[in-house]
Amino acid sequence: MLNDIKAVLFDLDGTLIDSMSVWKDIDIEFLGNYGIELPADLQNSIEGMSFTETADYFRKRFQFKESVEEIKAIWNEMAYEHYTQFVKLKDGVLDFLSYLKSHNIRTGISTSNSIELVQGVLKAKEIEPYFDVVVTACQVNAGKPSPDIYLETARLLNVEPKDCLVFEDIPMGIMAGKNANMKVCTIYDDFSKNQDIKKRSLADYYINTFKEVLEGTYEVLMNE
Incomplete structure (x- = not known):
């Protein structure tokens, strides 16, 4: 992946x-x-x-x-x-962020939430240093499924969209990543479990937790 x-x-x-x-x-x-x-x-x-x-x-x-x-x-x-x-971190998040940091893979947050809440939770969970940029959908012309937020995050990271991997939990977000010409891994979330079939039909990969990325046990979805 x-x-x-x-x-x-x-x-x-x-x-x-x-x-x-x-x-x-x-x-x-x-x-x-x-x-x-x-x-x-x-x-x-x-x-x-x-x-x-x-x-x-x-x-x-x-x-x-x-x-x-x-x-x-x-x-x-x-x-x-x-x-x-x-609010708690999803399972395996900290280990995965540490892996990305140690392997010099750049990172960004692309969220529909407010900057105040993003900054608050990143500081509270002590994960702020793991992210190179934070972009909210309020900073771009349109929210998801428009690709705007992911394209802007890639621009700020100085990375081409084709070299980016997105993690998302809902169909609109998955479509935003795909519309930006990026690979997308969708993650299980109890809140959106009734959308799992649609999520699987849109994304490139599926995980239950971030541990599966590091273990290589993630599911490759055949949506090409």
Whole structure:
């Protein structure tokens, strides 16, 4: 999987950290404050959107008077403690990051989350030094499945897209990596387990944990 790879690009939520369930709880609480029940289609509707795009979607769909920036600030405040105190790294992450560092393979985070939460969790988990760049989807023109975020991360790393490997946990993210002409490994996440068939149909590789990459026990998917 790592042959001829010069840079590894990671999604954050559901990929490096076990955090996807946090957002369902926040959405329930946030909407509940307005007397709104969580719509069944909400997660599918916002999948892949940037933090800013998601806030704008909420503002328009639920006709909130708050601005996009005000909604983002509320979400950051609601989520910060979860990210810095309770969210855990996915199994094998630290060993894999150490391997990449020791083999001079460049690394980047390409996330739909806010920069405040990304910086908070990286510092709290003491993995900030392992990453050369961090890019959020708010910094580019469009969220996933647009390739923008992965192309921008590769540009900042000064690595050609074809020499990059992406790790993602949801279909929109996988498509973003593939649309950027990069190889993509998808990882099991309990939150997206009902999408496993679709994830396997889109990605180049599949893992349950990052240990499988180092052990060479990952699954090669026949999607070429």
